[in-house]
Each structure stands twice: as C-alpha cells, then as structure tokens.
Amino acid sequence: MDITAPRGTNDILPDEVGLWQHVEELVRNAAERAGYREIRTPIFEHTELFERGVGEATDIVEKEMYTFTDRGDRSITLRPEGTAPVVRALVERGLASMSQPAKVYYLGPMFRYERPQAGRYRQFHQFGLEVIGAPSPAADAEVIAVPLEVFRSLGIQDVIVNINSIGCPACRPAYRKLLQETYRPVLGKLCPSCVSRYDRNPLRLLDCKSEACRRALPEPPMILDILCPECRSHFDEVRRLLDGLNVEYAINPRLVRGLDYYTRTTFEYNVGGIGSQDAIGGGGRYDGLVEEVGGPPTPAVGVACGLERCVLAMRAMTGGEEYDAPIDIYFVALGEAAREKAFELAFDMRSCGISADFDMLDRGMKAQMRYAGKAGSRFVAIIGDNELAVESVMLKRMATGDQELVRQSEVAERILEARGGAAK
RNA sequence: GUGGAUGUAGCUCAGCUGGCUAGAGCAUCAGAUUGUGGCUCUGAGGGUCGUGGGUUCAAGUCCCAUCAUCCACCCCA
Numbered sequence: 001m002d003i004t005a006p007r008g009t010n011d012i013l014p015d016e017v018g019l020w021q022h023v024e025e026l027v028r029n030a031a032e033r034a035g036y037r038e039i040r041t042p043i044f045e046h047t048e049l050f051e052r053g054v055g056e057a058t059d060i061v062e063k064e065m066y067t068f069t070d071r072g073d074r075s076i077t078l079r080p081e082g083t084a085p086v087v088r089a090l091v092e093r094g095l096a097s098m099s100q101p102a103k104v105y106y107l108g109p110m111f112r113y114e115r116p117q118a119g120r121y122r123q124f125h126q127f128g129l130e131v132i133g134a135p136s137p138a139a140d141a142e143v144i145a146v147p148l149e150v151f152r153s154l155g156i157q158d159v160i161v162n163i164n165s166i167g168c169p170a171c172r173p174a175y176r177k178l179l180q181e182t183y184r185p186v187l188g189k190l191c192p193s194c195v196s197r198y199d200r201n202p203l204r205l206l207d208c209k210s211e212a213c214r215r216a217l218p219e220p221p222m223i224l225d226i227l228c229p230e231c232r233s234h235f236d237e238v239r240r241l242l243d244g245l246n247v248e249y250a251i252n253p254r255l256v257r258g259l260d261y262y263t264r265t266t267f268e269y270n271v272g273g274i275g276s277q278d279a280i281g282g283g284g285r286y287d288g289l290v291e292e293v294g295g296p297p298t299p300a301v302g303v304a305c306g307l308e309r310c311v312l313a314m315r316a317m318t319g320g321e322e323y324d325a326p327i328d329i330y331f332v333a334l335g336e337a338a339r340e341k342a343f344e345l346a347f348d349m350r351s352c353g354i355s356a357d358f359d360m361l362d363r364g365m366k367a368q369m370r371y372a373g374k375a376g377s378r379f380v381a382i383i384g385d386n387e388l389a390v391e392s393v394m395l396k397r398m399a400t401g402d403q404e405l406v407r408q409s410e411v412a413e414r415i416l417e418a419r420g421g422a423a424k
Numbered sequence: 425g426u427g428g429a430u431g432u433a434g435c436u437c438a439g440c441u442g443g444c445u446a447g448a449g450c451a452u453c454a455g456a457u458u459g460u461g462g463c464u465c466u467g468a469g470g471g472u473c474g475u476g477g478g479u480u481c482a483a484g485u486c487c488c489a490u491c492a493u494c495c496a497c498c499c500c501a
Binding site: 004007059060063064081110112114115116117118119120121124125126128193257258259268269275276277279280281282304305306307308309310332334364365366367368369370371372373374377380382384385386394396398401403 | 454
C-alpha cells in the first residue's frame with residue numbers, strides 16, 4: 001500500500017460516522033434553538049482575507065496556512081478558521097440589508113499546516129456561532145453559553161470556562177505600552193519567540209508557557225485593572241449575565257488569543273482527559289473585523305469549537321459508542337427466482353419508508369442470515385420456492401426468533417406496525 | 425519548526441543476546457445432515473516484517489536515512 005491519507009487527516013469510517021452525525025445533530029439543535037441559522041461558505045478563499053482578517057503576525061497566517069496559486073494566478077488559501085469567511089460572505093452579500101443582528105452558525109472542515117498530535121490535525125472540523133451587529137454584552141454571554149449546552153448534551157463534563165477582556169482600541173495601546181515598560185528590563189532573559197513578540201504583540205508574552213519566561217517575567221500589570229470605563233462595564237455586564245445563568249467560569253487575565261481580530265471579551269473552554277490539546281473551543285468579540293474586511297463598522301462576537309476534540313472528550317467520559325443505524329428488514333433469498341423477488345420487495349419496502357437490504361453476493365442462506373444479524377436487522381424475510389408459490393414470505397423477528405408466513409403484500413404493513421409499537 | 429518514543433497480517437500484539445518455509449487472538453470467508461443469525465468446533469485466505477540504503481556467510485532482529493503514528497514543546501479547535 002503506497003498511497004495513504006495525507007498526514008494529519010482522518011477517515012471517518014461507517015462504524016464511527018454515527019457518532020459524528022449524533023454530535024452534528026446536537027450542535028444544529030442547540031444553535032437553531034438559540035436563533036442561529038446555518039451559513040455555508042467556500043472551503044477556500046483569497047489569501048488576503050485571512051492575512052487581513054486573522055492578522056499578518058499570527059502563527060496561523062505566518063506558518064500554518066495551506067496556500068497555493070491557482071491556474072488563474074490567484075493566491076488561494078484553504079480556510080484555517082471560520083469567522084473571517086463568514087464575515088466576508090455577509091458583507092459581500094449585503095449585511096446592511098439583513099435583519100440585525102445577523103446570527104449564523106457553521107459546521108465544517110478547517111485546514112492548518114501543523115505538526116499533528118492527539119487532538120490536533122491538519123484537516124479538522126469546527127462548529128461556530130457568530131453574532132454580527134450586536135454590541136450588547138448579552139451577545140457575548142449567549143455565545144459563551146450556547147456551546148456549553150452542546151457540551152452538556154454530548155455528555156462532556158467538567159468544562160472549564162476561562163474568560164478575559166483584552167480591551168479595545170481606546171485602552172489597549174496604553175496597556176501595551178505599560179507591558180513593554182515592565183518587560184524591558186528582562187528582555188535579555190526571555191525566550192526567542194517572546195523577544196520577537198515584544199514589539200509586535202506584547203500581549204502574547206502573558207501566556208508564554210516557557211519555564212524561563214515564567215521565572216524571568218515580573219508580575220505584569222493586568223489589563224483588567226486599566227480597562228477604559230466602557231470596556232470595564234461591558235465585561236462586568238457579561239459576567240453578571242453568566243452568573244444569572246449559573247455558568248461557572250474563571251477569570252483568567254492571562255488569556256490572550258492567537259487571532260488578531262479580538263477585542264474586549266475573549267474566552268476558552270478546557271477539558272481534562274484528552275491530552276495536552278485541551279481547549280475544545282474558544283472565541284471572543286471582534287468589533288473591528290467587519291470593517292477590516294470592507295464592511296461598515298459593526299460590533300460582533302463569535303465562538304468556534306473543535307469537533308475532533310469534542311469527540312475525544314466524549315470518548316474519555318463515556319465511551320461514546322452505539323450509534324448504529326440498524327435496518328428494518330433483510331431479505332434472504334434461495335434460488336434465482338427468489339432473488340429477483342427479494343430485489344423487488346426491498347425496493348417496495350424502501351418506497352414505504354422502511355429500510356431494507358438483500359444479498360447481492362449469491363451466498364448461501366447461512367451467510368445471508370449472519371450478514372442480517374450483524375447488520376442489526378430487526379426482521380428477516382426468507383423467500384424460497386415454498387414462499388414464492390403462495391406469494392408470501394417467512395417473516396422472522398430477529399430479537400425473539402419467532403417467525404410466521406406473511407403475504408408479500410402485507411409485509412410493509414407488518415413492519416410499520418411493529419415499529420410504531422416499539423419504543424422509538 | 426524542536427525534542428523523545430514507536431512502526432511485524434484489516435485490528436491488538438508475540439518473535440530470547442541476528443540463523444532454517446514469520447506466529448497468536450479478534451475480524452473476514454467457507455464448512456460442521458440437504459431452508460434459518462447471535463454460542464461452539466474445524467478449516468481457508470491475508471504479511472516484500474513502514475520504505476530505502478548499509479554491516480554480515482546470514483537481519484523482523486544491528487547501523488544510517490526517510491516516511492508515518494503517538495507524546496511533549498509550540499500553537500490552538
């Protein structure tokens with residue numbers, strides 16, 4: 001076997017796809033219950049969108065994008081995140097004429113050229129929510145709280161919510177300057193990446209995990225202490241709303257996120273048991289992004305959550321198995337004429353809304369029965385010369401083993417009846 | 425991009441300090457009185473031992489490179 005899946009990609013095989021569909025369904029339910037409507041944007045965009053939107057100095061743009069030149073000599077990039085494309089789509093398609101705020105959700109693959117490890121892949125999936133056109137703290141609080149409902153419904157326990165505010169263009173520059181002043185004396189002791197961040201984005205020094213930096217860095221001033229009055233009250237109000245929902249969270253003044261577009265609220269969800277990539281989601285407010293992408297000045301907030309990490313967390317908690325889709329009836333045919341009849345009957349069943357299958361390998365009865373059993377078939381209909389002669393079928397209920405002769409014209413009715421009577 | 429570990433059938437693994445035709449369990453397929461699944465028994469198919477070099481009379485077993493996986497750093501979902 002010399003042709004394999006590209007590094008960092010995964011195949012979701014039929015045995016596990018049920019779990020994924022289950023997760024996706026709960027995501028959609030929660031989002032739509034909260035008034036979000038789905039939006040689907042292209043998998044690739046002009047590179048410039050991410051350079052401007054996500055930020056030139058971010059790791060994502062600097063070294064993680066799948067960028068290529070297409071045959072028309074355009075620079076194209078596989079989307080590394082969902083927010084910039086969503087904003088671009090809404091701005092381009094007439095955000096101004098849409099009812100405000102625009103509340104949308106998305107669900108799909110993202111691409112980042114990173115070194116793969118548990119919970120980190122080059123093609124991965126995210127779902128996200130965006131509220132565009134709402135300055136209110138209620139939007140921040142909602143966007144933080146809705147994914148928590150998804151996590152709960154998935155059985156993911158003990159999610160830690162970290163929140164912070166990183167200020168706005170009115171108060172952040174002063175904070176940056178203050179940070180640079182406090183760090184200047186120890187510049188020589190910092191790790192190389194911190195030295196380079198010192199000028200470009202000193203906020204990032206706050207969350208450096210390197211031991212050396214941890215020791216060298218003096219206790220930094222906290223931005224929460226010097227937020228402008230507007231940012232301060234916005235943050236307090238977000239907290240008050242979360243308290244009202246009984247959402248537990250930790251205020252983490254060191255929480256800085258790696259995308260340049262954030263303003264004010266930032267937050268992250270963490271869980272244990274899935275390895276070092278323990279952030280299952282994160283987001284924040286991005287009041288400047290719409291304008292950056294060419295729209296009118298518009299406040300906005302959003303979240304994004306990693307589905308692979310959610311699935312990992314589910315498996316860590318419960319095992320997350322058992323999402324098979326058993327079929328209703330399997331036709332076991334003996335002989336040429338019976339096979340033809342089974343084929344037709346299977347299609348009859350399907351047109352009645354019943355899931356039905358039949359053997360197409362010309363196998364013996366035993367093999368057909370085994371296949372039906374493994375497929376989780378609720379009923380098996382056996383057709384041989386005896387049944388053909390009386391236009392019937394030997395209908396067997398697999399769970400009990402009971403069987404009886406049923407006219408072919410009445411099989412569908414029987415199945416529907418049995419299904420209606422059952423729990424589901 | 426950096427460091428560490430690992431890489432034998434579809435899956436989980438065994439294979440001692442290099443030595444004959446490379447094994448097990450599970451899975452798959454086929455049989456076990458001729459028309460009946462899940463249990464049991466029997467048998468079969470399936471591996472250029474990740475790939476490419478090298479050392480050696482001889483390499484799955486040693487060395488180098490490369491690719492991949494996992495873990496940590498980094499970053500984030």
